[in-house]
Amino acid sequence: MADLSRRRLLTGAGLAVGAGAAAGAGLVRLAQPEPVQAAVPGGPIAFHGAHQAGIATPVQDRLHFASFDLGLDDPKKVAELMRRWTAAAERMTTGQEVGTGATGAELAPPDDTGEALDLPASRLTLTVGFGPTFFEKLKLPAPDRLKELPHFPADKLDPARSGGDICVQACADDPQVAVHAVRNLARIAFGAASVRWSQLGFGKTSSTTPEAQTPRNLMGFKDGTRNIAGSDRAALDAHVWVGQEGPEWLRGGSYLVARRIRMHIETWDRTSLKEQEDIFGRTKREGAPYGAAREHDPVPLDKLPADAHVRLAHPDSLGGVTILRRGYSFTDGSDNLGRLEAGLFFLAYQRDPEKGFIPIQRALAARDPLNEYIQHVGSGIWACPGGVRQGSFWGEALFS
Numbered sequence: 526m527a528d529l530s531r532r533r534l535l536t537g538a539g540l541a542v543g544a545g546a547a548a549g550a551g552l553v554r555l556a557q558p559e560p561v562q563a564a565v566p567g568g569p570i571a572f573h574g575a576h577q578a579g580i581a582t583p584v585q586d587r588l589h590f591a592s593f594d595l596g597l598d599d600p601k602k603v604a605e606l607m608r609r610w611t612a613a614a615e616r617m618t619t620g621q622e623v624g625t626g627a628t629g630a631e632l633a634p635p636d637d638t639g640e641a642l643d644l645p646a647s648r649l650t651l652t653v654g655f656g657p658t659f660f661e662k663l664k665l666p667a668p669d670r671l672k673e674l675p676h677f678p679a680d681k682l683d684p685a686r687s688g689g690d691i692c693v694q695a696c697a698d699d700p701q702v703a704v705h706a707v708r709n710l711a712r713i714a715f716g717a718a719s720v721r722w723s724q725l726g727f728g729k730t731s732s733t734t735p736e737a738q739t740p741r742n743l744m745g746f747k748d749g750t751r752n753i754a755g756s757d758r759a760a761l762d763a764h765v766w767v768g769q770e771g772p773e774w775l776r777g778g779s780y781l782v783a784r785r786i787r788m789h790i791e792t793w794d795r796t797s798l799k800e801q802e803d804i805f806g807r808t809k810r811e812g813a814p815y816g817a818a819r820e821h822d823p824v825p826l827d828k829l830p831a832d833a834h835v836r837l838a839h840p841d842s843l844g845g846v847t848i849l850r851r852g853y854s855f856t857d858g859s860d861n862l863g864r865l866e867a868g869l870f871f872l873a874y875q876r877d878p879e880k881g882f883i884p885i886q887r888a889l890a891a892r893d894p895l896n897e898y899i900q901h902v903g904s905g906i907w908a909c910p911g912g913v914r915q916g917s918f919w920g921e922a923l924f925s
Contacts, residue, residue, distance in 0.1 A: 569646040572618045574912040575777050576766065579650030580874050581755040581849065583734045585696040588726030588853040589703040590783065590870065591711065592656075592689025592905060593718040600663045604924035606717045610653070610710055611918035617706050620646035623713075638712065641705035649697040651706055653919045654781045654907025659690040665923065668767075668775055670877050671908045674782065677890040679900065686785055686903035689721045694781075694872070700725070722903070724785065726853025726870045733849070739812060739820060743854050743867055744793055744898075746805050747812035750820055751839075753849045764847040764881070765874050767911075774922035777911030779874040782882040785855075785903030788868040793898045804894045806833030832892045838885050848881045849874040868899065878906060 570578050595603065613623045624636030660667035693710055697703040704725075711720050730742045731749030739747040753760045762768070767775045793801070802809055806829035812820035814835060816828025829836040840847050851874065856867040875881030890896070910920040 569619045570648050576912045577652045579652035584729045585648050586698045587700040587703050589695040589707045591693045591707045591723040592721045593691040594721045595690045595718050598662050608918040614651045618649045623709050647697040647699040647702040649702050652694040654692045654909040656907045668908050686722045692907045724870050726855050728854040730852040731850035765849050778909045780878050781907045782873045783905045784871040786869040787900045787902045789898050790865045806835035834895050837888045846884050
């Protein structure tokens with residue numbers, strides 16, 4: 526029972542923000558931690574490298590995404606926050622406790638909240654990005670391609686679930702590990718930044734490992750069949766990683782677009798199979814595109830309905846536009862009408878939003894019949910720095 530309880534799906538965004546007590550001075554320990562060896566499949570994923578983990582990394586089973594607002598406008602203090610966050614992330618991604626751990630002096634709060642004690646690293650990755658308002662508040666030069674997203678037809682965005690100065694994407698195979706990571710970063714940030722909104726996700730809806738079984742979204746269809754593989758270095762360089770066109774701190778990083786997409790589940794469930802398949806342009810069971818036999822067969826666009834979702838979003842319909850998707854399903858209980866509050870938390874990484882998410886969403890917003898069954902209710906865009914080297918911290922070159 527104890528093992529099962531560790532892997533239950535935690536609900537409620539309130540778990541993310543943690544207590545209001547300030548962290549102790551021993552919170553950050555710069556020595557490199559020794560990884561905890563996983564007792565079950567899913568050990569540590571390397572934190573340091575040319576790119577941040579959690580982008581092209583094989584997609585884990587669970588997500589805890591949080592958007593933070595800064596409470597100060599001093600770049601030096603924000604750089605110190607990034608330094609402390611990085612030190613904590615280095616430890617948590619290896620299965621270690623934050624700072625001096627979950628126990629310590631009896632009359633002081635412990636550095637680590639303790640709910641991940643004895644749990645393995647569970648392939649935890651932590652990915653950080655900076656939004657347009659981050660640069661406005663700190664009066665720092667923003668990347669040319671980091672701009673607020675345009676309004677798309679039928680958007681009904683909730684400001685309380687959109688935007689934010691900093692985003693943190695925590696992915697892991699154990700939901701308790703992902704929640705612990707965001708909770709402890711929020712605790713470290715007390716007095717400097719606070720959670721604006723957060724989202725728990727389960728059931729990955731995209732994959733960066735095409736050899737694995739393609740996951741399904743809550744509408745029952747396979748999603749991410751043509752996603753960029755994490756091993757496809759040429760495609761990642763062309764479509765995901767920022768190159769020499771970006772500032773130094775952003776090279777090897779990427780632009781992240783997040784969209785909270787509510788699905789009208791009850792209406793969809795009363796729709797005929799034929800109409801469902803026509804809307805997507807794929808068969809529901811196999812996932813094969815119309816005019817083909819298997820899921821991964823080339824898509825014969827002329828065999829699909831002119832407004833099929835797959836056809837509208839296909840790179841060949843958009844001059845080669847390609848993004849890396851990393852989405853998750855979500856359920857947040859029921860609304861005041863008894864309808865399931867559920868859908869897709871869509872995450873897209875790209876080298877240039879103007880050549881990635883924006884043209885895709887423009888095409889879908891204009892003609893996609895799926896719009897009858899979904900609505901975009903939350904949104905955000907962030908510039909995710911390149912990878913962290915030993916002894917450095919997230920975005921260090923930005924603050925130099």
